[in-house]
Amino acid sequence: MDHPDFSLELTAITAGHACVAGVDEVGRGPLAGPVTAAAVVLDPAHIPEGLNDSKKLTARKREALHDLLVDVAEVSVAHASVEEIDALNILRAAHLAMMRALESLPRKPNYALIDGNMIPRGCPIPAQAVIKGDGLSASIAAASIVAKIRRDRLMMDLAQQYPGYGWETNAGYGSKKHMDALANLGVTPHHRRSFKPVHNILYQAKSVTL
Numbered sequence: 001m002d003h004p005d006f007s008l009e010l011t012a013i014t015a016g017h018a019c020v021a022g023v024d025e026v027g028r029g030p031l032a033g034p035v036t037a038a039a040v041v042l043d044p045a046h047i048p049e050g051l052n053d054s055k056k057l058t059a060r061k062r063e064a065l066h067d068l069l070v071d072v073a074e075v076s077v078a079h080a081s082v083e084e085i086d087a088l089n090i091l092r093a094a095h096l097a098m099m100r101a102l103e104s105l106p107r108k109p110n111y112a113l114i115d116g117n118m119i120p121r122g123c124p125i126p127a128q129a130v131i132k133g134d135g136l137s138a139s140i141a142a143a144s145i146v147a148k149i150r151r152d153r154l155m156m157d158l159a160q161q162y163p164g165y166g167w168e169t170n171a172g173y174g175s176k177k178h179m180d181a182l183a184n185l186g187v188t189p190h191h192r193r194s195f196k197p198v199h200n201i202l203y204q205a206k207s208v209t210l
Contacts, residue, residue, distance in 0.1 A: 003052055004141040006044065008113055008130065013044075017111030017126065021074075022139025023102055024115040025094045026054070026147040030172030031182070031198055032165070032191045033155050034079040035090065037097035038146035039105050039112070041074040042139050048072065051141040053134035054148040066149040069142050076104040077150045086194040095120030101143075115140045162188045 009020045025037040048068045050061065057065070069075055078100030080093035088096065098120050102112055111126050115133035133140035152171055159167035164185050166177035172190075174197055182191075182201055191198045 003050075004134065004136050004138045006042070006047060006138045008128070008137045009042070009044075009139055012111045012113070012128075019107055019109040020111045020113065020139065021102060021105060021109035022113045022115075022133070022137050022141070022143045023098050024134055024140050024143035024147055025097055026144065026151050027172070028090050028094055030170075030192075031174050031178065031195050032082070032167065032172035032188065033151065033158060034081050035085060035094045035097050036077065036079050036147050036151035036154070037094065037101040038075065038077045038143040038150065039098070039101040039109070040069060040076075040139050040142040040146060041105060041107065041109055042142060043072060046072040047138055048142075051138050051145070053132075053141055054144040056135075057145070062145050062149055065142075065145050069146055073142060074106050075142075075146055076101050076106070077146060078104055079154075082190055082192050085192050089194070090192075091118075092121075099123065113137050113140055115144065158190055162190065 012020045019041055021039045021041045023039045025035055027035040048065055054062055078097050080097040085093040113133060114127050114129050117129050117131050119127045119129050130137055134144040155167045155171045165181040166175055170178050187198055187202055193199060
């Protein structure tokens with residue numbers, strides 16, 4: 001199957017879950033910035049064409065689908081902060097962002113399709129973990145697109161405040177430009193201190209000053 005479809009959602013709806021949300025997150029790997037999750041409830045009568053795993057779409061197509069989803073679906077976005085990532089670990093923080101996104105949907109869903117192999121702790125509704133769900137479920141694919149666009153926009157804003165790290169293009173991932181800037185400009189408040197490259201630079205700086 002080349003494109004995700006609505007079959008997992010229909011199975012849940014047929015089982016009596018009228019409001020099914022797809023949930024996905026983006027930003028587990030970057031060295032800077034929050035982890036961002038989105039929850040999307042699609043209207044079966046208005047599913048945008050071309051939904052797919054956000055990584056398989058061009059930037060222009062992602063933007064267009066994001067704007068369309070905001071118009072025709074129920075969408076919510078939530079984050080877990082750098083402080084929460086450092087305190088909890090990235091997996092728990094990603095799950096926290098997912099639960100926040102689910103809970104802030106305009107209508108309370110009664111079933112969730114969650115990308116990945118784990119249902120977050122404390123999930124308040126029945127849920128199904130779907131491995132590589134953004135390639136299987138239209139709702140999860142929609143969530144992957146929304147989460148990616150919103151996090152990219154947020155990182156572009158942060159790039160204005162902290163120029164030199166290339167966040168407007170690398171979204172906080174450890175590109176060469178980002179690694180060089182970490183070495184030369186140092187660590188910002190938006191860097192994840194529990195991530196090894198950042199931790200190592202802080203440790204080196206501490207050793208130098210001792």
